Amino acid sequence: MSGFTDRVDAALADPILKIAVERTAGTAEAKRAIAIDAFPDFEAARTRAAAIKDHVIAHLGAYLEQFEASAIASGAQVHWAQTADEACRIVIDICKAAGARTVARSKSMLGEEIGLPHALEEAGIVRVETDLAEHIIQLADERPSHIIWPAMHKTREQVSALFRAKHANPHEEETIAAMAQSARRELRGAMLGADVGISGANFLIADSGAVCTVTNEGNAELSLVPPRVHIVTAGIEKIVPSMPHAIHMLRMLARSATGAALTQYTTFYTGPKRVGDRDGPEQMHIVLVDNGRTKMREEGLAEMLRCIRCGACMNHCVVFRQIGGHAYGGTYPGPMGAVLTPALDGLAPNRDLAHACTLNGKCQEVCPVKIPLPTLLKGWREKSWHEGLEPTSMRWGLGVWAWFARRPALYRLGTALAIRAMRLIGRTGWIASLPLASGWTKHRDLPKPAARSFMAQYQQEQRK
Amino acid sequence: MTANVALFVTCLVDIMRPRIGFAAIRALEAAGCTVVVPQGQTCCGQPALNSGDRSHAVALAKQTIEALEPYEAVVVPSGSCAGTIRCHYPELFDDDAAWRARAQAVAAKTFEVMAYLDEVCGWKPEGVILPATAIYHDSCSGLRELGIKAQPRRLLKAIDGLSMTPLPGAETCCGFGGTFCVKYPAISNAIVSEKADAIDTTGADLLLAGDLGCLMNMAGKLHRKGSKVRAYHAIELIAGMGDGPAIGEEA
Amino acid sequence: MSARNAILARLKGPVPVAAEAAALLDGPERPAVDAAALESEFLARLALPSVNASHDRIASLADLPAAITRYLTDQQEPLTLCCPPDPRLAACDWSAFTLHADAAADEGATLAIARRGIAETGSLIFETSPIAPMLPNFLTLHHIVLLAIRDISPHLEDAPLPGPQPRAHYWITGVSGTTDIEGTYVRGAHGPRFLHVILLQE
Numbered sequence: 061m062s063g064f065t066d067r068v069d070a071a072l073a074d075p076i077l078k079i080a081v082e083r084t085a086g087t088a089e090a091k092r093a094i095a096i097d098a099f100p101d102f103e104a105a106r107t108r109a110a111a112i113k114d115h116v117i118a119h120l121g122a123y124l125e126q127f128e129a130s131a132i133a134s135g136a137q138v139h140w141a142q143t144a145d146e147a148c149r150i151v152i153d154i155c156k157a158a159g160a161r162t163v164a165r166s167k168s169m170l171g172e173e174i175g176l177p178h179a180l181e182e183a184g185i186v187r188v189e190t191d192l193a194e195h196i197i198q199l200a201d202e203r204p205s206h207i208i209w210p211a212m213h214k215t216r217e218q219v220s221a222l223f224r225a226k227h228a229n230p231h232e233e234e235t236i237a238a239m240a241q242s243a244r245r246e247l248r249g250a251m252l253g254a255d256v257g258i259s260g261a262n263f264l265i266a267d268s269g270a271v272c273t274v275t276n277e278g279n280a281e282l283s284l285v286p287p288r289v290h291i292v293t294a295g296i297e298k299i300v301p302s303m304p305h306a307i308h309m310l311r312m313l314a315r316s317a318t319g320a321a322l323t324q325y326t327t328f329y330t331g332p333k334r335v336g337d338r339d340g341p342e343q344m345h346i347v348l349v350d351n352g353r354t355k356m357r358e359e360g361l362a363e364m365l366r367c368i369r370c371g372a373c374m375n376h377c378v379v380f381r382q383i384g385g386h387a388y389g390g391t392y393p394g395p396m397g398a399v400l401t402p403a404l405d406g407l408a409p410n411r412d413l414a415h416a417c418t419l420n421g422k423c424q425e426v427c428p429v430k431i432p433l434p435t436l437l438k439g440w441r442e443k444s445w446h447e448g449l450e451p452t453s454m455r456w457g458l459g460v461w462a463w464f465a466r467r468p469a470l471y472r473l474g475t476a477l478a479i480r481a482m483r484l485i486g487r488t489g490w491i492a493s494l495p496l497a498s499g500w501t502k503h504r505d506l507p508k509p510a511a512r513s514f515m516a517q518y519q520q521e522q523r524k
Numbered sequence: 525m526t527a528n529v530a531l532f533v534t535c536l537v538d539i540m541r542p543r544i545g546f547a548a549i550r551a552l553e554a555a556g557c558t559v560v561v562p563q564g565q566t567c568c569g570q571p572a573l574n575s576g577d578r579s580h581a582v583a584l585a586k587q588t589i590e591a592l593e594p595y596e597a598v599v600v601p602s603g604s605c606a607g608t609i610r611c612h613y614p615e616l617f618d619d620d621a622a623w624r625a626r627a628q629a630v631a632a633k634t635f636e637v638m639a640y641l642d643e644v645c646g647w648k649p650e651g652v653i654l655p656a657t658a659i660y661h662d663s664c665s666g667l668r669e670l671g672i673k674a675q676p677r678r679l680l681k682a683i684d685g686l687s688m689t690p691l692p693g694a695e696t697c698c699g700f701g702g703t704f705c706v707k708y709p710a711i712s713n714a715i716v717s718e719k720a721d722a723i724d725t726t727g728a729d730l731l732l733a734g735d736l737g738c739l740m741n742m743a744g745k746l747h748r749k750g751s752k753v754r755a756y757h758a759i760e761l762i763a764g765m766g767d768g769p770a771i772g773e774e775a
Numbered sequence: 776m777s778a779r780n781a782i783l784a785r786l787k788g789p790v791p792v793a794a795e796a797a798a799l800l801d802g803p804e805r806p807a808v809d810a811a812a813l814e815s816e817f818l819a820r821l822a823l824p825s826v827n828a829s830h831d832r833i834a835s836l837a838d839l840p841a842a843i844t845r846y847l848t849d850q851q852e853p854l855t856l857c858c859p860p861d862p863r864l865a866a867c868d869w870s871a872f873t874l875h876a877d878a879a880a881d882e883g884a885t886l887a888i889a890r891r892g893i894a895e896t897g898s899l900i901f902e903t904s905p906i907a908p909m910l911p912n913f914l915t916l917h918h919i920v921l922l923a924i925r926d927i928s929p930h931l932e933d934a935p936l937p938g939p940q941p942r943a944h945y946w947i948t949g950v951s952g953t954t955d956i957e958g959t960y961v962r963g964a965h966g967p968r969f970l971h972v973i974l975l976q977e
Contacts, residue, residue: 065708072710084958098806105804112799121786134940140779192964193955209955216957240953240961247965252880268940278951278966281913285943296782301796303935308803310931320825321806322896322931324952325966327945334942336905338860338877350778354785378697382714416708418701418715419574420664441576450576458572462580465535465566466587475539489772490747499706503713504744507540507772514533514542518561 064412067387077213081384084212085375091319092372092426099315109312110430113366116299117357123266123299124348130269134331136344147349148179151258151291154345155185160255164283166273167191168260169207169369170295173391173404174351176258188250190279192243199226205385207392208317208371213384248282257284257341261294262313262368263306264346270330271346272306274313274323281327290329290341296348297365303328309368312428316370356403360439364399366429373423373433379416388413395423395433402440411449414440472515479509527645529557530595532588532634534605535567536736541771544736547763548601548637554763555647559599564591570608574702578616585613586623589630597644598634601759602735603666604702606636611669636666637759638734642675648682654766655685659728660758661719661742662695663735676734679762686761692722700741712741720745723753730770732758743771808894808929814974817927820897821972826949827962828897828970835977839867842973843919847884850917850969857885857915861906864888878911885915892927892972893934898948899972900934902941909943918947918967923975 071077096102116123128138141147155163163185165171177198180187189198193211197204199222204210211219216236223239224230227246231238259280263272271292273280284290300306314320333340356364374380374394385393390401390410398413414437423433444450464471485491486508493501500506510517529552537544549559569584588609592598600606610631617624641647660680666672680686699705699715706712719742723731731746731753733739743755754770769775776784808816821828833842847854855873858864864886878885887907891900899920903909912918928934934946951966962968 065710068708068711072714080957084954087954087958099804100807101804108799108804115791115796115799119788119791121783121788122790124783124786140777140782142778142781146778190965191955192953196955209958211955212958214956216959219956236956236959237961239956240964244963244965248880251965270940270944276951277953277955277964278913279964281909281945282965285910285913296786301791301799304800304803304932305796307931307934308800311805318954321820321823322898322946322948324825324949325945325947326898327943328940329943330940331942334903337903337942338905338908339910340903340942348782350782354782358785378699378715379711382711415704416711418664418697418699418704418712420697420701421668422664422695422697425668438574438576441574442578443576445576445578454575455577458575458577458580462569462572462577462584465569466583468564468566471566479539489769489774490744492748497706499709499712500744502709503748504716504741505747505772506744507740508774509540510542510775512542514538514545515561515563517542518545 063389063409064387064416067389068383071383071387076215076218077384078382080213080215081381084209085381088318088375092316092375095315095319095321105308105312106428106430109309109428110366112300112305112308113429116301117297117362117365120296120299120357123301124296127264127266127269127299130267131331131346132269134269136269136331136346139345139347141347141349141351144174144351147174147293147347147351148176150347151176151293152179152183152185154289154291155183155256158256158289158343160185160289162186162188162254163256163258164188164190164251164254164287165194166257166259166275166280166283167194167210168293169391170260170293170349171258172204174293174349176293188247188254190247190251190283191275192240192277195243195247196222203386205393206371206374207369213386251282252286254283254287256289256291257287258291258293259284261292261298263300263309264294264298265303265306265328266299267302268330270328272326272328274310274326276324278325281325284329284341285339287341289343289345290332292346293349294346296350296353313368313370316372316426316428352403361399361403361436363431364436366431367396368429370428372426372428376422376426378418378420395437396431399433399436399440407440407444407447408449411444414444472513475513476516479511479513482509483511527557528596529559530592530598531559531561532565532568532592532598532600532605532609533561534600534602534736537601540740541736541757543760543765543768544601544757547757547760547765548599550765551637551641551649551759551763552599555641555645557645560595562591562595568605568608570605571703573608573612582616585616585627589613589626592630593626596633597640598630599637599640600634601637601757603636603663603670603672604735604737606634607665607669609634636670636672636734638676638679638762639670639672641762642678649679649762649764650682652682652762652764653684654761656729657687657689658730658732659689659691659723659726660694661691661698661731661733661738663733663738664697666734667695672734676758680732680758683761689726689728691726693719698738698742700738702737705741716741716745720749720751724751728753731755732761734758739771747772805930806895810929813894813927813929814924816894817892817897820894823897826897828949828972830972830974832974832976836863836866836975839921839973840869840871843886844871846919846971847917852883852917855883857882857911859887859907861888878914880914882911882915884917884919885911886919886921887912889920889922890926891934892922893931894927895930896948898931898934898946901945901947902936903943904941909945912947913966915967916963917969917971919971919973921973921975
């Protein structure tokens with residue numbers, strides 16, 4: 061048993077998880093379909109979005125330098141981090157230099173990826189998660205299970221119980237609206253009292269040095285405008301050449317994620333507070349994080365750097381819909397997570413992820429930037445095979461089968477024997493239990509094969 | 525139209541349900557094709573390819589290409605195996621120009637059987653009668669790699685008495701996924717259980733699809749749960765063999 | 776080697792050709808907008824459930840206080856308003872109102888002037904400046920936005936200002952909402968629960 065299969069078994073045994081995932085992902089799937097139908101030529105828009113990202117990835121170094129220069133010109137400070145630890149250290153150092161005791165954090169998957177929540181806690185800095193779902197996750201002391209809806213795995217009943225236990229002034233009415241109000245009461249003061257606001261970036265605009273965030277709650281703006289310091293942690297692949305490029309990507313992102321034409325709040329931050337401004341941070345820091353991205357670009361995963369973190373692939377994945385996000389074991393779940401996690405956390409402990417996929421291609425079909433996710437997953441399978449990480453039984457089984465398959469005459473003898481064996485076990489037309497194929501027959505019956513193979517019957521007919 | 529067509533039977537049809545191969549021959553001959561079954565064929569190599577075992581995948585691709593290249597067209601009663609030959613063989617020879625050219629040539633003339641009958645031959649079944657209601661599941665590889673959606677439905681529409689009814693989630697994977705279903709049986713079972721429930725709620729008599737692997741998965745689950753729905757490869761009905769035993773029924 | 780140099784060393788490549796980047800924007804796919812009917816196109820998007828904004832119309836700026844009175848009275852709110860220090864608003868008679876410039880943590884109603892409206896999405900476009908603070912627009916429960924009809928443009932591409940960017944350039948497309956609990960939409964998550972647009976005709 062691997063860690064993955066243990067987590068899968070736990071997930072499948074949890075009936076509440078299934079209900080919760082189905083409620084949110086099912087709604088997202090339906091809303092996206094309506095939005096895409098209403099959009100003129102979404103297919104061409106996907107091609108364009110992929111081309112924009114490919115252009116940036118091909119010229120990433122130059123665009124990063126351009127972004128850095130523009131951001132510095134706007135008064136922001138730019139930092140570079142090769143690793144997750146380095147990125148966290150930079151953030152902690154900025155917080156310490158600012159004398160920060162409390163930070164308000166606006167949801168960022170990059171922050172999760174580099175372990176920032178944990179690093180802040182270790183540094184003794186109070187962290188307030190302001191996205192409603194991240195707030196739920198923080199109260200429950202869990203990890204996000206989805207990149208758009210981190211608390212997707214929780215039902216309303218579970219959230220209600222959590223808020224009643226942890227909120228100072230919890231909801232009275234048992235409705236989702238009342239629960240959201242309870243969180244609003246709880247978080248508003250915390251946001252206004254924070255010393256530092258930390259966000260990710262949905263896009264970095266190379267020509268202006270702006271950082272773009274999108275939210276539906278408005279929690280980014282409430283977390284980032286009042287504090288004295290705004291820190292952005294962003295993956296280096298978030299660059300786009302200009303605002304019109306970002307606009308195309310924003311159209312794709314909102315529709316793919318939630319089915320909306322646009323998020324409610326879309327903000328481009330360019331540097332700190334200006335002279336005369338009535339609000340805004342005194343300092344703006346941007347931490348550009350590599351954490352394996354240059355390596356991905358060098359080692360055949362450049363297409364994965366197109367990802368804009370919309371979550372459509374997981375919402376439409378038959379496996380994700382059954383097991384939810386936590387079973388994947390990494391920061392990013394679903395198909396995109398199955399590609400990213402081996403790159404971020406190593407292949408050996410994560411080899412299952414690439415295999416736990418039916419290769420049905422739905423994720424690629426819905427991806428707004430046309431990432432060939434099944435192909436990339438097969439790439440990991442090949443690497444795993446090449447590095448000897450695949451189980452011996454699998455290697456041995458495939459080896460024997462291929463040995464026969466490469467010798468058609470012997471293969472025919474082999475199939476005749478296999479058919480005879482299977483027919484001995486099947487009493488009616490069905491086989492209810494078959495040694496060596498218990499994975500199949502534990503859950504379903506296997507039809508008994510015909511008495512003789514196609515090839516045997518065909519050759520006999522030809523001889524007539 | 526007359527064409528010298530090679531039938532690539534597929535390993536699953538060869539062993540588990542030869543009727544599908546014979547149905548394909550019957551329909552192709554009715555459409556005016558001369559059908560040959562090249563003897564050098566075994567399996568297209570998809571299990572190796574999808575397991576990351578590139579060297580065996582390459583060896584089996586070469587063997588299959590050699591067996592199939594003498595013919596005008598290659599017809600396959602499986603969207604998944606046809607997809608492997610059409611879409612993935614050329615990718616296997618990135619650094620071998622000679623073999624890549626041969627792979628591309630075979631890929632270009634390889635077709636899923638129903639797409640071939642409908643789009644290339646412009647043929648329809650005539651005089652086939654089967655009074656039943658049926659649903660069609662779109663197997664993923666055929667649907668997404670080869671664009672197979674309308675072709676089988678057009679052919680099935682020409683069968684007298686057959687009434688097609690919609691299957692909710694017809695394009696949702698059934699959870700087969702080749703070796704996936706035995707590597708992760710619990711996940712596969714959860715997926716196919718939902719599929720079987722969706723099938724049952726339609727009240728249809730027959731479940732049709734274009735891939736035996738998916739059909740065995742769905743039919744095996746339906747049988748285990750006591751459903752009365754009977755499953756066939758669509759080509760069996762199209763070739764006028766829909767009166768024979770369904771998957772799992774004794775001849 | 777610094778992290779910066781180490782990262783950039785691995786990303787060496789040709790300098791991007793500006794024309795190549797620009798060509799990626801030729802003929803963008805985007806929702807069709809009838810340029811001859813921008814106002815009705817904008818209002819149709821404003822009324823979508825995802826945007827969820829109400830609107831009113833005034834003939835001249837002098838009518839603004841009366842329109843805000845109508846709205847707040849209708850909402851059973853007091854005539855207390857967080858008002859930006861924008862000189863354009865000085866022309867109005869605010870004698871019926873209690874005005875203040877800085878928003879309270881639980882601000883009730885805030886007025887803002889949008890630089891532009893976007894018909895494609897029903898978005899309102901804002902920029903920060905000494906006369907246009909940002910925070911009140913997020914703290915308030917009722918967000919009241921003045922928009923001149925002549926400032927409605929077809930597409931999001933019309934939103935950015937040319938040249939140097941303000942500290943914050945932001946688009947508001949509806950009220951603060953969340954679907955974080957079971958995918959169910961709830962308004963007023965953190966910011967405004969109500970968005971009211973007053974269209975200025977002059």
